[in-house]
Amino acid sequence: MAKKPGRGSASGASPRKKSPSKPPLARRILRGVLIWGTALALLGAIFLGTAVFFTMRELPGMTSLKSSQNGQMIVVRANDGSELVSLGPSYGKWLSYDQIPKVMKDAIVSTEDRRFRDHIGVDPVALARIFKVRVERGHFREGASTITQQLARNIFLNNARTFGRKGREMILALAMERKFSKDQILELYLNKVYFGGGAYGIDAASRKFFGHPATELSTGEAAIIAGLVKAPSHYSPTADVEASIGRGKVVLGLMAETGAISQAEANSIDLSEIEMAVDAGQNSVRYFTDWALPQLDMLLPETSEPIEVWTTLDPKMQEAATKAVDANAPEGAQGALVSLDRDGGVLAMVGGTDYVTSNYNRATSAVRQPGSAWKLFVYMAALEAGYTPDDKVVDEAVTIDGWSPQNANRKYSGEIDVRTAFAYSKNTIAAKLGSEVGFGTVASMARRFGISTPVSTNPSMVLGTSEVRVIDMTQAFAAVSAGGTSVEPFGIRKVTTTSGEVLYEHKSVQGKMLVPPYVAAGITDLLQTTVATGTGRAAQIGRPVAGKTGTTSSNKDGWFLGFSSGITTGVWMGRDDAKRVAGLSGGHAPARAFHDYMAVAVKGRPVEQFETELKLPEWQLEPDDEYLQGDPDEYYYVDEYGNVVYPDTRGPGANGDEPLYEDGSGVGDPAYGPGPAPAYAPAPAPQGPAAATDDFLNRATGRQPNGPPPVNVTRGQGSPRPMRTPPPPAPAAPGQVPY
Template identity: 75%
Template sequence: MAKNSGRSRAPRGASAQIEPKPLWRRLVRGVLVWGFALTLLGAVFLGTAVFFTMRELPDYDALKSSQNGQMIVVRARDGRELVSLGPSYGKWLPYAQIPQIMRDALVSVEDRRFREHPGVDPIGLARAVYVSFTTGGRARATSTITQQLARNIFLNNSRSFTRKMREGVLALALEAKFSKDQILELYLNKVYFGGGAYGIDAASRKFFGHPGTDLSTAEAAIIAGLVKAPSNYSPTADVEAAKGRGRVVLGLMAREGVISASEADSVDFASIKIAKEKGQNSVRYFTDWALPQLDMLLPENNEPIEVWTTLDTGMQDAATKAIDASVPKGAQGALVSLDRDGAVLAMVGGTDYVNSNYNRATSALRQPGSAWKLFVYLAALEAGYTPEDRVVDEPVTIDGWSPKNDGRNFAGEIDVRTAFAYSKNTIAAQLGNEVGFGTVASMARRFGITTPINTKPAMVLGTSEVRVIDMTRAFAAVSAGGTSIEPYGIVKVTTTSGELLYEHKSVRGQVLVPHHVAAGITDLLQTAVATGTGRAAQIGRPVAGKTGTTSSNKDGWFLGFSSGITTGVWMGRDDARPVGGLSGGHAPARAFASYMRYAVAKRPVEMFDTELKLPEWQLEPDDEQLQGNPEDYFYVDENGNLVRPEGPQDGEPGAEDGGIGPGGPVPPDYGPQGNGPPPPAAANEDFLDRATGRSREDPGLRPGQGLGSPVAPRASPVPRITPLPRVIPPPRATATPTR
């Protein structure tokens, strides 16, 4: 009998099988294994990179002696030095001499885990990734103090993944080589606080007028708050913004337990005295606008450079004096002046750069008022209107909006030129409605307006906010015959040894409107100064321009050009409150005239091209065009002989030399046999006038405008214009004009 071995035997014919593991377990195991391997490999590479970077880092004394920033000498168009800009370094403060409140304030606002991380904050990085994932936005991790120090000393501010990786490696190497106190000392003595000040001692002296060792709690909070955005929170630019940022810093310090909440609340920012800057004038408005463009014009460069600009020092002084002498009390003023190629000759951004370096010429957004009508009438002229076309100044309502004229009266039937010269709001509304408000907005875009534009009916009166430099650019394009103009301020950049780094290249502008449109709007602008609302802008030579005044006298504008120079002037209050008596035709126009008398004094007088050379589609067909020149017109008599309408008789000029008039040839077959005395006229003058379409008193043949004068007749009449169908709707409601 066979013994039982205790082993179970598989049935005959069945193969042994091992049950496979579930797929999810295999995937998890693979991810863990490969994740660990990749992490380990990455750590090895990172450790190697940090090790070799640490070995290459300069020693502490070398890092202390290195300086950031770049010396820049700015020159006027004649080579005269305007200003010298560059880094300002105060006294190096050792860690023990830096006020504790300053150290705590900076750590609280810039890197609250500074004492805990190894140079890169993994918690902050994870939080940034989480926020990005949950909100769908871009990951924005705040750099640690050590990372910022590495960037300031060794790298640039470019936003790239490669630069961020290098910054992280450098930060880890710095932490490995130096202590936290050393890193914080380096940071506080080298970080940029705005206004050219590097380090807390330079910032304290610049903003508060005393050394960095004497900083109060409020002052330390303000300086710590500058790191995020030095230009936005600078005490010399906006005191209230700086104090507001300081209060935020105090709140963060209280949250971190550096100071108590009661201490934060008791800090008195009103007692802070801001030091006055010396040697500042209106030229700085221009340099503040022009110099940031170097980032786009030049490759990365840290050596001292000289920047040659377009600014004319004499014109800048004249512009500053014109604004100061004309601006109403309590208001601000701005001026931009462009040469015919777009070169900025003068720029004034306010009445006092020391008290406010806010540039109202390039940054402020204000309503242009009637100066916006430039684009309304440009669109109308392009659609077929001419300055002589008749329009009716009467009450009008468009989509429930009923514009009123200044003075609350209506002139009845007038021409387009008069409507523009006296800035008739009702006519602008009708023209805008006819050509389309979107068309007007498109015209403004075409001429360089970059700010948002609404297309409601009231937009024709300038309700969309604009910048002074953009409006000046638009008028400069008209001065250039309807060709685009690009304002620029930098002519060339060289090293101190004379090596050319950049030079401006003149580029021919694009044609924005046909020549006859530019000529027509110049005609209107010239009339506005000669007889209309801009009479105060007259300077004894041809001037074309337009006034602008907003509701309640909040803004006053005058923009115009003469002898190739275009200038825009704005006046008003920063808080947009009304200014008593302010209007474009008064203070701004007077400031324009005061400046322009100096600006064009050495330039020849230039007459404006206002001749309407109309395109063929806008010319009215006539019999003369179809039949030829009436002076060369002949009839054929019953015998087949050519008979001229008028011919000299015996003894008249032209008979002896074979002419049909002064200088005209006689056809070879004139007369029955080609010789003999000429026959009498075959038709009288009245018949010929009717036959050829000539009318000796045709009211359609209006005299055109000559060059330089809005009332001078041309030597020859312009062809008649076929007016476009007028689609201006009648008023939907009867409005009673008020006076």
């Protein structure tokens, strides 16, 4: 019986060959990654090597880098051309590597790059460390820039935090390490790095902060300078001595860690005993330069060349202003002064009693309550509404919406004239006048005269409860001195290159008339009486002076503002924490400071008499817009429906004389009252709201919702003169007082 061939039988078809097994997928992926990674790394190395090679060829030499400078020098000159201060970069003597003290080199290497001698310009160990921290903590805790990278950034790049800039920085650092030795790189770094206060290089920093060359640096001084690199403005000894000492102690600790000094030596150095140099430039002039120089960004195109800034400051007046504030400011109080020429040029500016102790400019930045100095706007609003200095008013107890103002002496004088009420700063009369003309009208007057801070329309605002700046109040009084014409403060007359090319020159602009001449004359009459016989008698200087005192509750603020012979000066005194200053009042220390300064400021100027003749317009010529703006077409008023109306903008109507509202509609518009709608097309008119809101009317008239009507002031000398309706304030942004 024949056997069936089995699978293993040799008979039949030939046996199949086994195919070779493929490598596992993971192994194939790993091989591909290694091949492509090696190729990409090789290409990257070729690209990096090529970039470094060509960058190295383009780098300037050591001699060229030593002569290059960073930053822009600015020479600030006074009105007479004398130099006030030189700002910007300051370069000391270039020190070779061998001339630089070893402690200075050790301090900077220990602080900024302790592996400086070991890396190739970029430190991979430091890079690995910061990325490890990034993974562990979720954010970068420190940088990894080497000294070479910092040098490359300071010389060739900016401080933008971008990967592109960082990449260029690394290539430059690698190229610099190929071109220069470690000693040359450290020499360049220590002579060019910025240490704050305008000082570039260790010699400039040593001279600025310690008053001697860098070749004489002690270990403690070197530690303080090395600590400045991290944050020059924060750790600068001229800005914060305690911060610079604290940072210096950190540097001493790092030097001990790296073995540059022993721990015992680090512990024995008392940085608080190091004598700091006094910077002669840090005086009151810096208050002015800190205010004026930032304006260059708006006045000039971008430029890095050295420039000279010719300012309005008068050196003798500035010195007198500084002495006047220092001599009269009460103990523990600060003082500020601004003085303007008739064209608005700042003649003197003092922002505090000591710039070195505090560079906060209280003349331009601080906002404080002006007290009775604010009555300038109350009485101008009353004069514009029809009052004269000789009109009779009654000094008596008064209550307005639950508010009962008191006079300083808690007494009442009965019937007096407006001039006397202003001269003796009667609070009750100011409250009555403010209520009658409207608190919104007073606020609008303040806005007109340059008050830029928020203004309240509560009844107590007439006594100066809204905070203001010294420079704004001085600007307002300068406008009064100019006959009611606006004055704009400025500090820079022209800017030139060092070769004399004019880059900018201030152009005088005709001021805008803010009030009719008779209002300016009337308020000048009142201001002159205040100094002659009223609360400002301490400000007398032997020639006509017009001014006003101001004192806030609990003697927290004292003011005097006034003008004479074309110079307007404002003085404020008080504490920065707004606490009470015993005995402080506007008629004492501030008025005396005004006197001391103005006695010097007006010397050599001709005596000028004030124009106080009222020259009132004929009442039948109302509206009196030709006195205010000179253009009858600009006159407007509020009708019985609360709408702002331009009566001289006419539509054809039945008789061709129907007035139009701001939106061009006529009196017949159903939205504004009874009567048929106009049949004519509205004429173009100024843009604005269709009607004044209840809130607008309450502010403009001084009324409160559902409250009593304004207090009427008793007037003597026969029947009262009919009051003229002043122009209402223009619409303002929500929450702001109309201007």
